[in-house]
Amino acid sequence: MSILVDKxxxxxxxxxxxNEGLFHTQQMLSYGTKVVAGTRPGKGGEWVLDGxxxxxxxxxxxxxxxxxxxxxxxxxxxxxxxxxxxxxxAGIPFIVCITEGxxxxxxxxxxxxxxxxxxxxxxxxxxxxxxxxxxxxxxxPGDIAIPGNIxxxxxxxxxxxxxxxxxxxxxxxxxxxxxxxxxxxxxxxxIDCLSMFEDDPHTEKVVLxxxxxxxxxxKAAQFIASKMTKPVVSFxxxxxxxxxxxxxxxxxxxxxxxxxxxxxxxxxxxxxVKVAKHPEQIPDLLK
Amino acid sequence: xxxxxxQSKQIFSRYGIPIPKGRVxxxxxxxxxxxxxxxxxxxxxxQVLVGGRGKAGGIRLAKTAKEAEEVATQIxxxxxxxxxxxxxxxxxxxxxxxxxxxxxxxxxxARRPVFMASAAGGVEIxxxxxxxxxxxxxxxxxxxxxxxxxxxxxxAIGIDLxxxxxxxxxDICRGLxxxxxxxDATLAEINPLVILKEKSLLALDxxxxxxxxxxFRHPDLAEMRDVDEEAPAETEAxxxxxxxxKLDGNIGCMVNGAGxxxxxxxxxxxxxxxxxxxxxxxxxxxxxxxxxxxxxxLSDKNVKVxxxxxxxxxxxxxxxxxxxxxxxxxxxxTISMVVRLVGTNAEEGRKLLADANMITAExxxxxxxxxxAAAKA
Numbered sequence: 001m002s003i004l005v006d007k008x009x010x011x012x013x014x015x016x017x018x019n020e021g022l023f024h025t026q027q028m029l030s031y032g033t034k035v036v037a038g039t040r041p042g043k044g045g046e047w048v049l050d051g052x053x054x055x056x057x058x059x060x061x062x063x064x065x066x067x068x069x070x071x072x073x074x075x076x077x078x079x080x081x082x083x084x085x086x087x088x089x090a091g092i093p094f095i096v097c098i099t100e101g102x103x104x105x106x107x108x109x110x111x112x113x114x115x116x117x118x119x120x121x122x123x124x125x126x127x128x129x130x131x132x133x134x135x136x137x138x139x140x141p142g143d144i145a146i147p148g149n150i151x152x153x154x155x156x157x158x159x160x161x162x163x164x165x166x167x168x169x170x171x172x173x174x175x176x177x178x179x180x181x182x183x184x185x186x187x188x189x190x191i192d193c194l195s196m197f198e199d200d201p202h203t204e205k206v207v208l209x210x211x212x213x214x215x216x217x218x219k220a221a222q223f224i225a226s227k228m229t230k231p232v233v234s235f236x237x238x239x240x241x242x243x244x245x246x247x248x249x250x251x252x253x254x255x256x257x258x259x260x261x262x263x264x265x266x267x268x269x270x271x272x273v274k275v276a277k278h279p280e281q282i283p284d285l286l287k
Numbered sequence: 288x289x290x291x292x293x294q295s296k297q298i299f300s301r302y303g304i305p306i307p308k309g310r311v312x313x314x315x316x317x318x319x320x321x322x323x324x325x326x327x328x329x330x331x332x333x334q335v336l337v338g339g340r341g342k343a344g345g346i347r348l349a350k351t352a353k354e355a356e357e358v359a360t361q362i363x364x365x366x367x368x369x370x371x372x373x374x375x376x377x378x379x380x381x382x383x384x385x386x387x388x389x390x391x392x393x394x395x396x397a398r399r400p401v402f403m404a405s406a407a408g409g410v411e412i413x414x415x416x417x418x419x420x421x422x423x424x425x426x427x428x429x430x431x432x433x434x435x436x437x438x439x440x441x442x443a444i445g446i447d448l449x450x451x452x453x454x455x456x457x458d459i460c461r462g463l464x465x466x467x468x469x470x471d472a473t474l475a476e477i478n479p480l481v482i483l484k485e486k487s488l489l490a491l492d493x494x495x496x497x498x499x500x501x502x503f504r505h506p507d508l509a510e511m512r513d514v515d516e517e518a519p520a521e522t523e524a525x526x527x528x529x530x531x532x533k534l535d536g537n538i539g540c541m542v543n544g545a546g547x548x549x550x551x552x553x554x555x556x557x558x559x560x561x562x563x564x565x566x567x568x569x570x571x572x573x574x575x576x577x578x579x580x581x582x583x584x585l586s587d588k589n590v591k592v593x594x595x596x597x598x599x600x601x602x603x604x605x606x607x608x609x610x611x612x613x614x615x616x617x618x619x620x621t622i623s624m625v626v627r628l629v630g631t632n633a634e635e636g637r638k639l640l641a642d643a644n645m646i647t648a649e650x651x652x653x654x655x656x657x658x659x660a661a662a663k664a
Contacts, residue, residue, distance in 0.1 A: 020601070078503060100570075103501035104393055105471055108430040111398050127600070139570075141600050141630055156546020157570070158598040161630060162651065165598075182545060184395045211546055214395050237549040240534075240556045241565070248530045248545025248567040250500060251395075256413070278554045280652050 002131035002176040003151070003196040003203075004094065004122070005070065009135050012068035012092065013038040014083045015075035016048055016055060020098075024074065024139050025053060031136040037062040059090035070094040072128065072137055077101035080124060084110050088119045095187070096137055097123035104250065107185040114187065121187025125249065127157040127179035130164075140164070140177060148173020150286065151197035153190060154209035155182050155216075155251070159237055162279050163209060170283045175203045182211070182249030190220035198228050205231050205286055208273070210264055212238030213252040217264040225271035233285045234268050235276040236261045288497045289336045293376045294511050295493035298470060299477070302462035306490050309378030318359035321377040322352040328380035331358045333365065333372040336516045341410055343367045348380060370516055381491060382484035387446060388412045389459070390476035391467045394427065400467065402426040402438070402460070406446040408479040434464040455488050470508055471501030520583050527579040529568055536561025538658050539584035539593040541577070543568050543602045551596045554651055560659035563590045570601040577610020578617065585620055592623045594658040596651070599630030608636035615643060623661035627654040 011028070015021040016038025026049055029035050035053055044057030056062035059071065071087045073080055073095065080099040087095045095114075102124045114121055122129065128138010133147040139157075145164040152167075152174050154160040160179050167173065178193050180186055190208060197203040206228075210217040217236065224232050239261040241247050243254040254260050265275050274285040290298070296306040308325065311334065312318040322329045329352075333345030340346050345367050349355035355377060365372045388408035394401040405423045407415050415422055424445035426438050439460040443453050459480065467475040474496040481491050502509040514522045524531030530545065534552070538560045542548035545567045552562040564587065568580050584593055597607050607628070627648040628636040637647065646661065648654035 077500065101500045103471055103504075104473060104498050105400075105430070105468065105501065108393070108398055108400065112429065112431050139601055144630065154546075156544065158542075158544030158600060159546035159550050161598045161600055162547060162550070165629065184393065185398050209546070211549060219396075235550075237546045237553060239553040240562060241549055241552070242532070242534065245532050245565075246499075246530075247532065247549050247565055250498075252545060252549065277557055278651060278655075279550060280650055 002134060003193070003200050004129055004176060004178065005131055005135045005137050007134050009137065010034050010036045010067055010069045011137060012036065012059065012062050012066070012071040012087075013053070014059065014071055014073045014087065016040055016053065017043055018074055021074035022048060025049060027142065028136050031142040033135045033137060036066040036068050059086050059092065063090050063092065068092065070137065071096070073097040073099055075099060077103070081106040081110050084121065085113065088114055088117055092119070094120045095122070096126070096128050097121060098126065098128060098139060099123070100125040102183065104183070104185055107183065111185055111187065122178065123181040123186060125183045126181030126186070127160060129176060129178045130174070131176045132174055138179065140179065144168060145177060146173035148175065149202060149204040150174050151193070151200065151203040151206040152177040152209070153193040153197070153206070154179050155211050155249070156209055156237060159279065160209060163207060163235070163282055166280050167283055172283055172286065175200060182251050184214060184251040190216050191223045194220060194223055194228060194232070198230055203230065205233065207282060207286070208232055208234045210234065210236045211249070211252050212236070212241050212247065212254055212261050213249070213259040215259065218267040221267040221271040221273065224268075224273060232273045233276065233282055234273050235279055235282060236264045236268070288499055288502065288512055290495040290497065290511060291334045291336065291374070291513065292332065292493055293334055295475075295495040296490060298466050298495060299462065299490055299493050302466045304459050304462040304466070304477070304490050305488065306493070307378040307381065309376055311374050311376050312359060313374050315356045315359040315363060318375055318377050319352050319356035322349065322355035325377065325379045329355050330378050330380050331355055331362055332376040332378065333362050333367060334374040334376055335367050335370045335372055336513065337368045337370060340367060345372065373515055381481055381489060383481045384484050385482040386479035387448070387481070388423070388478045389463065389480045390474065390478065391463060391472075392474045397427055399430055400428045402428065402434070402442055404442045404446050412478055428464070433468070434461060451486070452482065452488060459488060459490070470495065471498045471505060472496060473498050520586055524566070524583050527576055529566060529576065529580050529583070531583055532565040533587065534562050534564055536563045537589045537591040538662050539563045539587065539590040540596065541566050541568060541580050541584060541593060542596045543570065543572060543598065547596065547598060551594065551651070554655040555594065555658060558655040558659045560655070560662055563587055568602070572602055572610070573606050574610035574613050577607050578614035581611065581614035582618060585618055590622065592625060592658050592661040593620070594654060595624065595626040596654055597628050599628070599633055603632045604628040604630060604636030605632040605639060608639040612639060612643060623664070625654055625658045625661060627651070
């Protein structure tokens with residue numbers, strides 16, 4: 001069992017002919033993900049990866065021909081908002097946007113529109129998600145995680161890999177690992193994922209990887225305290241980050257004294273969450 | 288990206304917001320000329336990208352042009368919170384009856400822009416926000432609809448603005464909204480917006496923060512960046528698409544991914560070391576980017592150790608290793624280096640670095656311990 005993606009996921013890749021689109025489509029196919037179509041306006045009718053995946057001019061055409069029920073976006077930041085709108089309008093219920101650097105005002109409009117249409121977005125600026133052994137929708141290296149009973153949700157990319165790898169080294173595996181992305185305005189958030197993990201019968205424990213900026217970890221802590229029965233272990237990156245500086249991720253910035261790691265750790269600990277001092281401590285705290 | 292007060296007010300002015308008729312000077316003589324042209328009392332205001340200029344003595348009143356020159360001489364030699372003042376704005380002094388706060392920012396939690404206003408504007412607004420948050424009116428804006436007229440009226444009513452100013456205030460709200468939207472700002476703020484004794488409104492001070500991710504569609508605004516005000520290494524890093532933030536320690540960190548870069552700093556500190564920087568080489572960094580990153584780290588003379596922590600995903604460890612080798616040939620550093628490569632092509636990367644005389648580490652903890660030990664050696 002898993003959340004969001006599994007063997008029934010029929011994936012559409014938006015921006016399939018670009019370098020990253022092609023490379024990761026190949027990786028996803030090798031992992032066993034059903035990539036049924038790709039889009040690239042102007043290249044409809046072509047095939048990529050030795051004739052494995054058909055390319056369409058639009059999401060609408062791709063869905064009509066292949067019955068795609070999820071999409072992943074690899075287009076450049078300037079065009080990513082349009083790609084999200086297009087997928088939503090074509091009827092895709094679950095969209096994953098890998099693209100980094102999408103303008104925040106664009107994302108506010110995207111979120112407003114998607115909420116009205118009840119379309120779920122993951123990202124932008126995220127590594128996507130991985131249900132070990134079943135499906136990989138995104139760029140998380142497939143070989144660093146094994147199937148298991150731990151749900152993982154994270155705002156970061158490579159830090160998530162670090163945690164999955166630390167779990168694998170001690171034989172622990174994941175039901176699903178979801179990277180929600182490091183932007184200030186995104187689609188799926190911590191609470192959405194915690195709630196899905198709580199409902200997923202195969203997930204027994206959850207790892208939440210947060211970072212400085214915003215108040216999502218504090219809200220997650222409230223949710224954990226009031227709604228969750230499963231144990232949660234956490235790590236918060238950015239203990240040493242100076243205020244006022246954007247630490248790489250657009251969302252990772254301590255503003256007006258709010259969003260510090262110390263506040264988040266405090267809120268999580270008050271909710272009964274064990275907080276690791278560094279990622280390699282996480283497996284011990286899960287035991 | 289932060290804009291100066293004078294730049295923010297110029298943008299506001301394009302959207303019909305009334306601003307003082309002042310100009311920017313880079314020398315005291317120029318400040319005097321501007322004061323002469325304006326006539327009467329002027330305010331000389333340092334243009335630096337930090338808050339608290341007034342309290343630091345960087346904003347001063349001058350009764351005459353001669354006094355403006357004297358005041359400008361003092362301010363132009365000042366350092367405010369570590370930044371030297373290179374420009375002053377000379378504005379005519381205003382006859383203030385009341386100071387209002389008016390601003391728009393992105394409300395992350397609500398995922399919408401929010402207008403904020405208070406009848407108690409001026410330098411103490413942050414204090415008001417802390418102690419009397421109810422005195423700050425908040426109106427969220429639907430990003431698909433934009434600011435509606437009734438919302439501007441709600442703000443005016445919310446701050447008890449006398450009716451005679453509603454129309455002008457509405458125009459200012461609409462102007463500020465357009466300035467915020469069309470510049471892709473993350474903050475557009477007028478503080479204070481003043482009611483003059485002459486019974487009209489004037490934006491005395493302005494502040495704008497722009498979304499770096501949206502600058503691609505605003506080349507005119509991107510040119511306004513004041514590179515004098517950032518650390519040279521940060522400017523250099525941006526050229527190569529690297530994110531670099533200088534810190535005060537002696538362990539240089541080169542990492543792929545922002546979350547992991549922060550974690551690497553944290554773990555160095557946890558094991559008793561002090562990170563010299565935050566540096567994210569990003570996803571898929573090739574050899575040239577890695578070499579640039581290494582030069583930037585080494586330009587900080589405090590650095591005694593470099594810790595390379597790379598978890599390959601999109602980024603290939605062998606590419607990073609090639610970058611390290613290229614940089615080593617070029618800069619020939621004499622300091623210790625600790626390297627940890629995991630993930631995509633890690634084995635190939637390690638082989639490439641086998642003869643490079645670097646300390647290798649298996650885990651994060653191992654890497655942090657070895658770096659801290661090397662820094663103390």
